[in-house]
Amino acid sequence: MRVVVVGAGYAGTIAANRLAKKVPDAEITIVNDRPEFVERVRLHQQTTGTGGAATPLSSMLRKGIAFRLGTAVKIGGNQVVLADGEQLGFDYAVIATGGSVHPIPGSIPVGTWEGARAAEGRLTALQDGGDVTVVGGGLTGIETASEIARSRKGLKVRLVADEFAAGLSDGARRKVRKSLEKAGVEILADRIVGISQGRGRDVVRLASGSAFESDVTLWAVISGVSDFVAQSGLAVDERGRALVDRFLRSEGSPNVFVVGDCAAVPGARPSCATASPQGAHTADNLRRISRGKDLEPYSMGYVGQAVGLGGMNALMQLVRSDDSPRNLYFSGFFAAVTKEIVSRYAKFGSRTAIYVWRKGRI
Ligand SMILES: Cc1cc2nc3c(=O)[nH]c(=O)nc-3n(C[C@H](O)[C@H](O)[C@H](O)COP(=O)(O)OP(=O)(O)OC[C@H]3O[C@@H](n4cnc5c(N)ncnc54)[C@H](O)[C@@H]3O)c2cc1C
Numbered sequence: 001m002r003v004v005v006v007g008a009g010y011a012g013t014i015a016a017n018r019l020a021k022k023v024p025d026a027e028i029t030i031v032n033d034r035p036e037f038v039e040r041v042r043l044h045q046q047t048t049g050t051g052g053a054a055t056p057l058s059s060m061l062r063k064g065i066a067f068r069l070g071t072a073v074k075i076g077g078n079q080v081v082l083a084d085g086e087q088l089g090f091d092y093a094v095i096a097t098g099g100s101v102h103p104i105p106g107s108i109p110v111g112t113w114e115g116a117r118a119a120e121g122r123l124t125a126l127q128d129g130g131d132v133t134v135v136g137g138g139l140t141g142i143e144t145a146s147e148i149a150r151s152r153k154g155l156k157v158r159l160v161a162d163e164f165a166a167g168l169s170d171g172a173r174r175k176v177r178k179s180l181e182k183a184g185v186e187i188l189a190d191r192i193v194g195i196s197q198g199r200g201r202d203v204v205r206l207a208s209g210s211a212f213e214s215d216v217t218l219w220a221v222i223s224g225v226s227d228f229v230a231q232s233g234l235a236v237d238e239r240g241r242a243l244v245d246r247f248l249r250s251e252g253s254p255n256v257f258v259v260g261d262c263a264a265v266p267g268a269r270p271s272c273a274t275a276s277p278q279g280a281h282t283a284d285n286l287r288r289i290s291r292g293k294d295l296e297p298y299s300m301g302y303v304g305q306a307v308g309l310g311g312m313n314a315l316m317q318l319v320r321s322d323d324s325p326r327n328l329y330f331s332g333f334f335a336a337v338t339k340e341i342v343s344r345y346a347k348f349g350s351r352t353a354i355y356v357w358r359k360g361r362i
Helices: 008-024 040-048 113-125 139-151 171-183 229-232 273-289 334-351
Strands: 002-006 028-032 036-038 052-056 066-069 073-076 079-082 087-089 091-096 131-135 155-160 186-188 192-196 201-206 213-215 215-217 253-258 305-306 314-319 324-334
Touching: 002 087, 002 334, 008 028, 008 091, 008 273, 008 334, 028 131, 036 079, 040 113, 040 139, 073 229, 091 229, 091 273, 113 215, 131 139, 131 201, 131 213, 139 155, 139 171, 139 305, 171 186, 171 213, 192 229, 201 215, 253 273, 273 334, 314 334, 324 334
Parallel strands: 002 028, 002 091, 028 066, 091 253, 131 155, 131 215, 155 186
Antiparallel strands: 036 052, 073 079, 079 087, 192 201, 201 213, 305 314, 314 324
16 A cells, blocks of 8 residues: 655644554555654744754654655645645655644744744844734734743733634633733734834734834734645645545545545644544544455544633633533643643654544534
């Protein structure tokens, strides 16, 4: 069985490692556009210099898996085509190219490795008294603003959000808002419509008509899917995510599985808590194929949603299996420890292929 995995994030790495473990004679090639495994859940720490997000892929992949450094640009006729023209033939492909960002011009996206490094450089160079604007009221924006405010107390931090912590319960949302305010973050309920340059600073214009100046403007909205899926020729939904059946196979391409942020699984939230089980489940299904068995439908249920509030402070929102928030959450040091354990478990699962998850309605 020849299998090509495209994308070595949480979903792709666990899929390749678990398949190598369970089907030792499978010929597995994994393609990634950089030689590191990037823990995207730690990009806000990379941005502030409070933690590193990259690990060499050579230490993450099992022996026997071929690694190809490159960018996949197309899939078709049982071949994955790379930007340099190389074609990788497969019997089965696993597409795991993740999400992407569409920053407003003039801002730096913190949801990508390159953006997080660029932001880190700009923040390091910024003197106390400087202004930092974080755009986005989702978990990435909240984590980024909190981490900056707690680690660089001399900076003025502003969070611009037209929606704030939408996935949390009312009580948890209030708690997160209070924590940001306590850390000195100013929260503006507005939407950025443009950024221009004036006297060496960003001039940020808002939908409400007002404007302000900022030294560094960080885009913390994860709003899209990797370009590969759109270009690949696979069937996609209106958000550009690949349409999949209940076995996570691309609609119309039964030997192509799609997992993680780039798959349109109804009810799934873009997260490592989603990517890891989807990658693991696909490896298990490829093993079933190798043994002539029927495929098992994918099933998972959520447990919680964590949001970092800077340093050793976090909030853990408990959720129902379908990811709707319960009126239950905890915060503080214990929540930060829980979040750290969850982040480590996701990386451990990708590296060792040892991963168990709750079954449920997703
Ligand atoms: C700041 C931040 C904080 C977060 N916090 C949390 C959290 O606390 N909990 C949580 O569950 N989730 C969190 N997330 C979301 C989580 O990180 C993602 O949902 C998760 O990384 C998705 O995994 P994936 O394997 O689908 O994609 P990714 O981890 O994005 O991996 C995709 C891989 O594919 C590669 N790739 C892309 N295109 C190509 C191509 N054409 N050719 C070759 N390689 C390609 C990429 O370089 C990357 O290595 C956070 C995200 C951010 C940005």
